[in-house]
Amino acid sequence: MKTVRVRFAPSPTGRLHIGGARTALFNWAYARRQGGKFLLRIEDTDRERSTLEFERAILEGLSWLGIDWDEGPDIGGPCAPYRQTERVERHREYAARLLAKGAAYHCFCSSERLEALREGQSARKEKPAYDRKCANLAKAEVDAQLAAGVKPVVRFNVPAGTTRFQDHVRGEVSFDNKEVDDWIMVRADGMPIYNFVVVCDDIDMGITHVFRGEEHLVNTPKQVLLYEALGEMVPEFGHLPLMLGTDGKKLSKRTGDTALQDYHERGYPKEAIINFLCLQGWALNGSTEIFSIDDLVANFDIKDVTKAGAIFDIDKFQWMSGEYIRKDSVEHLAAMCTPFVIKAGLATQAELDARKEWFLRIVRGEQERIRTYSELPARIGFLFAKDEAVIYEADAEKNARKQPAGLATLADYRVWLAEALQQRKTTAELRDGTKAWVGARGVKMPVLYQPLRCALTGQAGGPDLFDLIELLGGDHALARIDAALIRLAAAV
């Protein structure tokens, strides 16, 4: 049996799309599972929109996810080059072969004529298609046009019949060739078109399986016909269900972030991104939600991919992201969060390095509360704030003011706390002592805790208050209580 060779062939006309990332992941996992090769090819025949920066960003994105490739534009390989624009000579050879066989023909129709043709057809409610005006030109006429300097396009001469292929996710798919237009393979400027190059390159690179998004399903008959005209082995296909936005349509910027990088920047752990992407169209076993990229490789089969499109559920994604964060080691989590903390202006790298243990404890305190790395800064900002400038969030202040005896209690507690701090009580002692103090005073816990939390953090929720006092330092804790005594006493 032939070795599996699959590829991911992005077009460097934008950042790596989240759907593209999933396509890459599934191709890669298939290759790894089957012991085959995974290659990367850059489809840059659209010279207007393709850039080297996008290409680099796409490669980086894939590497970041943990996808590696056996052949590609950056590392080369036996089928180099891996950029389509560098292979146009090969494409011209294929075009010449097809032309010679009569499987393709020169077309001299102008864009204007084509446009008028389409307009007329749609006005008459006919399907837009080329009328094959140039399909049967005499050789002399072709030569004359060529000699006159008219630049032709090359069209594929679609034969009559029906084109069928087995799709690994959909089963048999068939198209009447009448539905397939005599599509353009090579532009007038000599640059080949996607549907043509993809076949040439897949042949030259020995691609055995083509797994791509469902939007390519209608391109497949064109490509199958091309393989057949060339007398080449048709690869196996698998069309992945589309990833949909909340509007049920193909995921677009309209309904949410579409680039892998967006999610990276929003602080989603990459393991969560991978896991979630996998779940869009594939399931490990129907009951295991959390699994690793290794589990994917060990279990992935194209036949298990779902047929229906999947709506991107950001809620579930956030939940999953939180699961990964809770599972993470504090050290790693802190490292992942650090860029976000710095970016938020809370501290510099040097400042965090200088208080490494302190920062680690902060992260540990928030680990079960954040769902993405980017949520950390907003939650811990109070720890970096000036004592008199802690921002009181509405909920926190409301909770504090809700306690009628709150302020008086806080004022008395401040005295006790100052004393306890003086005696260098440990955090545990402080905690136990406070509980005893509240008990002795004969009030409910929240009477003290709500105003105290507001004073210290300005937030309605958060980690244990005594851990916070330790993190803050006793003097700062007292200063914050003093500030709160004034601020909370003021009329609303």
Place this chain on the structure above:
RNA sequence: GGCCCCAUCGUCUAGCCCGGCCUAGGACACCAGGUUUUCAUCCUGGCGACAGGGGUUCGAAUCCCCUUGGGGUCACCA
């Protein structure tokens, strides 16, 4: 509109290919309760689906047909 693809809880899905074990399972979200100094975590419970109609069969979520609904695609883009 033509063609193609698809159709299980609001969402992601298991089950479907090889009909019975499905009183349709899991997860997110939501709701209720428990734990807790708060929030969160965690635990318990609840809500909630085989799009509709015909067949085939002793028996259909599973097979077939139709209808409806949704999506994709109709470029000298990929």
